[in-house]
Amino acid sequence: MTWKATFEKWKQYDELETDLGVKLKELEENPAELEDAFYKTLTFGTGGMRGILGPGTNRMNTYTIRKAVEGLALYMLEHIEGARDKGVAIAYDSRYMSQEFSVEAARVLGAHGIKAYVYESLRPTPYLSFAVRHLQTAAGIMITASHNPPEYNGFKVYNDQGAQMPPAEANELISYVNSVESELTVPVLDQEEIERDGLLNWIGEDVDKAYMERLMGIIRNPEMIREQSDISIVFTPLHGTAYQPVLNGLEQAGFTNVHVVEEQAKPDPEFSTVSSPNPEEHQAFAKAIELGKEKGADLLIATDPDADRLGVAVQNEEGEYEVLTGNQLGTLTIDYLLSQTTPLPEDATVIKTIVTTEMGRKVAEHYGARMIETLTGFKFIAEQIEAFNETGDGTFLYGFEESYGYLVDEYVRDKDAVQAAITASELAAYWRQEGKTLYQALRSLYERHGYYLEGLHSLTLKGKEGTEKIQQIMDHFREEQPSQIGSYKVIAVEDYSDQTRTFLDGRKSETIDLPKENVVKYILEEDAWCCLRPSGTEPKIKCYFGVKTDAPETSAERLEELKEAMVSKMESVIQESVK
Structure with missing residues (x-):
């Protein structure tokens, strides 16, 4: 028809x-x-x-x-x-x-x-x-x-x-x-x-x-929270569903100095005070930052409309609020949870997705835990948790993805911003007790493990023509595999559509033990990588990047260079399709 x-x-x-x-x-x-x-x-x-x-x-x-x-x-x-x-x-x-x-x-x-x-x-x-x-x-x-x-x-x-x-x-x-x-x-x-x-x-x-009874079970140091109960927290549900759940959770956990962005507290299908109700985007924090400055807040937290994603902002060295990435908050949380779990199970396992920071792996291994990867999407993390329960081959301690999704306790099997809000608040209280802000705690992790930095470029291509262009981009990168991207030499190409890892130095190809997916990932020298993936829910193709160096400025420069190289290749494919 x-x-x-x-x-x-x-x-x-x-x-x-x-x-x-x-x-x-x-x-x-x-x-x-x-x-x-x-x-x-x-x-x-x-x-x-x-x-x-x-x-x-x-x-x-x-x-x-x-x-x-x-x-x-x-x-x-x-x-x-x-x-x-x-x-x-x-x-x-x-x-x-x-x-x-x-x-x-x-x-x-x-x-x-x-x-x-x-x-x-x-x-x-x-x-x-x-x-x-x-x-x-x-x-x-x-x-x-x-x-x-x-x-x-x-x-x-x-x-x-x-x-x-x-x-x-x-x-x-x-x-x-x-x-x-x-x-x-x-x-x-x-x-x-x-x-x-x-x-x-x-x-x-x-x-x-x-739910709330189980939520209180994720807290590692209730006594410490009582001692730091006056830590100042600003919260915005961005016109969504998290207002009562997060406030109830913070209150029951013992936090007494919580301030809500009232203009964004009530549900509003227009999301009228933000251009996008997405805590991944810094503009969503504008009103929270205003209130944070007024209250001298230690921590700003924002949830998306259905409260499965959490964003966090903290004061940097200049006293300005800086929104942490999902990779940064996830890594801070791994460090805290593993350091506060004693004894740590021998099979303690943290789970991340293939486009999430490698710094998480470094921190997990520092504490003697293993890190395993899944495809992008929290359903794969949930599937792995269920496999642990069936086989006994792992004790789940934490799961996270770069797109602001976190899970502390498996009583929920999807990313949970309510859990993440409580844990982020506990994190901030712990580091305040130690005389540090979350920003300073993050800097300490970088100094110990290296300056990992990640980025994302999303290209929106709507409608029938957009769908075709997205597939043309994926086909191009599969058919014309580059040996170098920017200044980085390509070590291996991972094509999840046929589950193969191909090494460019002639080594034998390997099978990727993950389900098939329309994803191509390039493993680059010097712990760098980039990955192309069409969105499963939006008319977008997403390109992820990751680098690691010994200095923050160098990492920022190398990330921008890698991004420019990949975006240029994507745009050239689109231009060719128009001719």
Whole structure:
């Protein structure tokens, strides 16, 4: 069926929601946008789907949600024993249509006799992961688009371990979603009917309390926190879901001097005080920095809308607040957790992704712990944790990724900004007791292990043409493998699409013991590296860089040089595609 035929099908559908019908008529005035809304089905990837709100098969709306949930229901009934009674836990964030989509999901599940356990109001993503494990449901759904702009929403699926599905499991689910013939005709039951029949159950404070009890267990030094309880902390939830969870956690942990950025405290689907509700971007800290200066704060913390990512800012040597990278905070946390865990288990293990700093490995090995790598995405870290529990081949102590995702305790199986907020506050209190700021503690780590520095360049290429250009870039770097990037000699090329590590000095190729993925990584001399990876949730191709030298200025220079070399190569590929 052509996209035009699909559009006509939607246009002629008598029961189309009124609001979507109005927007559909508006789209007819813009042929390019109309085609983009219908030229494909919104991709249901290994983590779910994410897209712009609006009418069309390539948009987030009631009907694309119904199709996704219909596929999940069919998958559950075929693969999970007792799926109807175990049910599905559902949570949602502060975005437009999030609450409505959560109820739509319950209505579809209800048509199959599958119970839904829906949070009574918005909750963070880690709470959904926890609810799946706590309620022992067969699956979980999180309605969120994380830190994307206001016009987006998304749909993430979790398995019975409270983790996003690993590739094999997800691919099986995807086949069921794709088998649904029409998103417009998925059967649903009325909300009143499923509530009456016990197929829609509202959850809230009981599960919240259970989460908070486990949260207090991550604290390493409660007595030290009591002694440093007046450490000044500024917190902003960036209009998302973390306001109450983080404040409750800090209060119960014993922190008494916490200041909230009030303009950003309430949920707001427009995220009206920031250009992007992403703690990875320094502009998101603008108001927190204002309040921090007023209060003389030791620590600034910010969470993204669904509270799975945490950003931190601390005062540097000039007294100005500097936002730490995910790599820096993760490495500081490894150093603290391992130094404060006594005795350290012989099989103590820290987990990071392939695009996360190598400094974490250096610090872990300094304490006698091992570091293992996964593909990008916290589902792979969760999968490794579950493997430890099944085989006994490791004791999980910490997992992190460069994109501001951290997990301290495995009672949640996704990145958890609530856990990370408590741990970052404990870190700051500990180092204040030692007479240092977090910034000074980080400098000490650099002096001991070397000046590791990482960077990221994201290239946004929207629409059908953008998707094609992203693949052209990946194909080019595979087909024309460079022997040198900038001033760095290439030692090896890791192509995760065929799981091979090829050495350029003639050594025998190796097999990469990780799942297949559309990723190419270059291992360079002098502990440098760079990696190309299309985003799984946004129309972007991401290029990651890492260097290490003995001086901060040198590392900054070498990183910029490496970035310029890779970006230049990417742009030349795009220019060639235009000719």
